[in-house]
Amino acid sequence: MTAQIIDGKAFAGKLRDKIGRVAAEFESEAGRKAGLAVVLVGSDAASEVYVRAKGRATVAANMASFQHRLPADIAQADLLALLERLNGDPAVDGILVQLPLPGELDEQAIIAAISPDKDVDGFHVTNAGRLAVGQEGFVPCTPLGCMMMLTDRMGDLSGKSAVVVGRSNIVGKPMAQLLLDANATVTIAHSRTKDLADVVRGADIVVAAVGRPEMIRGDWIKPGATIIDVGINRLPPENGAEKGRLVGDVAFAEAAEHAAAITPVPGGVGPMTIAVLLRNTLVAAYRNEGLTLPENAL
Numbered sequence: 001m002t003a004q005i006i007d008g009k010a011f012a013g014k015l016r017d018k019i020g021r022v023a024a025e026f027e028s029e030a031g032r033k034a035g036l037a038v039v040l041v042g043s044d045a046a047s048e049v050y051v052r053a054k055g056r057a058t059v060a061a062n063m064a065s066f067q068h069r070l071p072a073d074i075a076q077a078d079l080l081a082l083l084e085r086l087n088g089d090p091a092v093d094g095i096l097v098q099l100p101l102p103g104e105l106d107e108q109a110i111i112a113a114i115s116p117d118k119d120v121d122g123f124h125v126t127n128a129g130r131l132a133v134g135q136e137g138f139v140p141c142t143p144l145g146c147m148m149m150l151t152d153r154m155g156d157l158s159g160k161s162a163v164v165v166g167r168s169n170i171v172g173k174p175m176a177q178l179l180l181d182a183n184a185t186v187t188i189a190h191s192r193t194k195d196l197a198d199v200v201r202g203a204d205i206v207v208a209a210v211g212r213p214e215m216i217r218g219d220w221i222k223p224g225a226t227i228i229d230v231g232i233n234r235l236p237p238e239n240g241a242e243k244g245r246l247v248g249d250v251a252f253a254e255a256a257e258h259a260a261a262i263t264p265v266p267g268g269v270g271p272m273t274i275a276v277l278l279r280n281t282l283v284a285a286y287r288n289e290g291l292t293l294p295e296n297a298l
């Protein structure tokens with residue numbers, strides 16, 4: 001079998017076009033643009049790249065982008081004061097603090113200071129709780145993007161056997177919750193799981209969110225399974241190249257011989273994460289204005 005490639009870049013492109021159209025409708029109804037504030041503390045190179053990309057994507061989707069760049073040695077109280085201001089700013093619908101934070105800053109306290117109704121990353125404990133009990137809230141962007149690609153490809157997931165490898169708060173746990181809500185039978189695997197290969201072999205759906213290059217091998221994959229590879233790992237440079245190749249947590253070529261469908265790295269889950277961030281921001285804007293989002297719009 002040769003797997004079909006799930007093209008996350010194309011999927012995200014379509015979603016962003018749709019978001020752009022709905023955002024323009026929002027603007028004409030609300031008399032303002034939906035707004036996303038991104039807070040970057042310090043000058044981590046990778047975070048700079050992400051923040052710039054988020055800003056560009058926000059503007060391209062007819063929304064307002066507010067970027068706050070703060071020095072790495074900012075006092076926690078000053079960062080909390082900025083978040084307080086953004087919580088109260090009616091032009092700001094979504095607030096995102098780029099992680100990881102440098103120095104002594106208390107990440108949990110800072111996430112807790114974002115209003116849950118503007119927490120478009122879905123990291124606030126209130127939103128984690130809402131997801132756990134099935135209430136409307138914000139779901140972390142990466143797992144929600146994975147879920148959109150899975151349901152687009154497979155339709156109804158009822159009764160499917162799903163294995164999520166990884167149990168982080170931002171990917172693994174919410175992913176498992178979403179699959180459970182879609183009536184899949186879910187196993188969460190992690191570093192203490194015994195005989196992971198055997199666990200994965202039983203799965204119709206495998207979501208890999210580990211951070212270990214090509215750890216999941218082709219012969220672990222059930223014939224006909226669907227594979228979502230969240231991992232982004234850079235290999236050491238080869239043949240004098242400046243940078244090494246990016247690979248996922250799944251050995252792509254091997255797995256593609258057994259799976260029915262698989263996301264590539266890069267070009268799979270990655271592009272969906274920003275698209276879903278824009279989606280969550282627009283959903284927040286409709287809620288904040290007390291307007292109704294057109295049915296099935298996003």
Ligand code: NDP
Pocket residue numbers: 142165166167168169170171172189190191192193196209210211212230231232233269270271273
């Ligand atoms: P974390 O490091 O927070 O979590 C990794 C998880 O993998 C942990 O639950 C850990 O288990 C588990 N794990 C580690 N080693 C093994 C092993 N040998 N066997 C089984 N499980 C193992 O990572 P994240 O969830 O934040 O990210 C995972 C990957 O996804 C990374 O490569 C990251 O770069 C990528 N990522 C990609 C995004 C995108 O937009 N595409 C967004 C977010 C992340 P334990 O809990 O027992 O330690």
